Amino acid sequence: MTKSAAKPNDHDAVDVRDRILETASTLFYERGVRAVGVDLVVAEAGVAKTSLYRHFGTKDDLVAAFLAREDEDFWGTWGRVAEKHVDDAEAELDAHLEWIGERVGRPNYRGCPQINVAAEFPEADHPARRVAAAHKRELRRRLKGIAERLSARRPDELAGQLALLINGAFVSSQVLEAEEATPLLQRTAHALIAAARSS
Amino acid sequence: MTKSAAKPNDHDAVDVRDRILETASTLFYERGVRAVGVDLVVAEAGVAKTSLYRHFGTKDDLVAAFLAREDEDFWGTWGRVAEKHVDDAEAELDAHLEWIGERVGRPNYRGCPQINVAAEFPEADHPARRVAAAHKRELRRRLKGIAERLSARRPDELAGQLALLINGAFVSSQVLEAEEATPLLQRTAHALIAAARSS
DNA sequence: CAAGAAACAAACAGGTCTGTATCGTGGAGG
DNA sequence: CCTCCACGATACAGACCTGTTTGTTTCTTG
Numbered sequence: 059m060t061k062s063a064a065k066p067n068d069h070d071a072v073d074v075r076d077r078i079l080e081t082a083s084t085l086f087y088e089r090g091v092r093a094v095g096v097d098l099v100v101a102e103a104g105v106a107k108t109s110l111y112r113h114f115g116t117k118d119d120l121v122a123a124f125l126a127r128e129d130e131d132f133w134g135t136w137g138r139v140a141e142k143h144v145d146d147a148e149a150e151l152d153a154h155l156e157w158i159g160e161r162v163g164r165p166n167y168r169g170c171p172q173i174n175v176a177a178e179f180p181e182a183d184h185p186a187r188r189v190a191a192a193h194k195r196e197l198r199r200r201l202k203g204i205a206e207r208l209s210a211r212r213p214d215e216l217a218g219q220l221a222l223l224i225n226g227a228f229v230s231s232q233v234l235e236a237e238e239a240t241p242l243l244q245r246t247a248h249a250l251i252a253a254a255r256s257s
Numbered sequence: 258m259t260k261s262a263a264k265p266n267d268h269d270a271v272d273v274r275d276r277i278l279e280t281a282s283t284l285f286y287e288r289g290v291r292a293v294g295v296d297l298v299v300a301e302a303g304v305a306k307t308s309l310y311r312h313f314g315t316k317d318d319l320v321a322a323f324l325a326r327e328d329e330d331f332w333g334t335w336g337r338v339a340e341k342h343v344d345d346a347e348a349e350l351d352a353h354l355e356w357i358g359e360r361v362g363r364p365n366y367r368g369c370p371q372i373n374v375a376a377e378f379p380e381a382d383h384p385a386r387r388v389a390a391a392h393k394r395e396l397r398r399r400l401k402g403i404a405e406r407l408s409a410r411r412p413d414e415l416a417g418q419l420a421l422l423i424n425g426a427f428v429s430s431q432v433l434e435a436e437e438a439t440p441l442l443q444r445t446a447h448a449l450i451a452a453a454r455s456s
Numbered sequence: 457c458a459a460g461a462a463a464c465a466a467a468c469a470g471g472t473c474t475g476t477a478t479c480g481t482g483g484a485g486g
Numbered sequence: 487c488c489t490c491c492a493c494g495a496t497a498c499a500g501a502c503c504t505g506t507t508t509g510t511t512t513c514t515t516g
Binding site: 303304309311 | 492493495496508
Binding site: 088089090092093155166169173174177178179180188190191195198199215218219221222223224225226227228229230232233237238242243245246248249250252253254 | 281287288289291292367370373375376377378379386389390393394396397404414416417418420421422423424425426427428430432434442444445447448449451452453
């Protein structure tokens, strides 16, 4: 909190802190958090190790910042898609499943960062685990909002079903064909919506 | 392969190899693979480190053996449940979702070992990754068999949907109430089955 | 121009990791 | 009885890890 709001130096186009976080995020996602040491991060980012520890107190905090960044990106995309379908909840859900399925099918897709980090750090009080847990709660909360607009008889149940579906897609890239994800997600969602409306 | 079939020593009730694998499996699952060193495994198992490296050439091989053991356990339970419902595929699926949901709701549940290890080791050629990939393919294969017996119009699609559902449950224990998992799984499966039969 | 903040560079501390090497012991099978 | 070998115990090698320390340089700002 000593700086960052005011720009201390714009000589380098990007802030040092941003460059560290950007580099760390890529490395953490591609190779796993525990497999990437801080020495590699600073070497790849071209910064001094002291800079990393000034901006992020510990590696754990850097991991939490990584997940927070992914969280913001995710809801940023979500929000941009959502505002195109304010009048049609089913179309909005379809659109979300579209870009989620597209991501899952990408060649270098390595799963949901939040889930991966949670798998790497069992301790429930790890700073990154809090971010991950909040992210998953937020997913279910937003899905419940959509379920309500869909006039589901039990919106929270439909939200739970859709959350299972999406999280399942995140971890199933191993057994999913690239083009299969989106249509499978959408057809499944349609079946669940129909069931949630009738009986 | 030098022993194990013939019993070289039954003086100790359990084989040294089994004791190592048993101990390692518990530690790996509870704390994560990378967080557990071989020194801890041998100390906890009460064996010499040389014994560990004699039976398992490397730690990676021990991890693969851990997943293979979990795989066998999983399909062992699956098989015992399946043979009680040879005449009713829907009842069999319900029964599977019953014990899977029960496991997911357990207090110390830490997710599917296969998924967790895959998250910890990005390298596709890691020995444990092969076990994990085969496990997930086998899940979808068995689900397809059930889908066929259910006379689904597209059995492979229904199998894919059910696989998403089950894998989603494995990773959603963070946001799922303990008693919520089984009924949510079963009601979702029923909706998907109904949809797969009609249209 | 002067002062202070921020960055770089490089070494270091102290611990942990995987894997190996060495030596001693005790039981099983020929 | 005697030889083999699985096993235990321990020390070690070499690499890697997080985090700190020290000192210098560069940039911003008053």
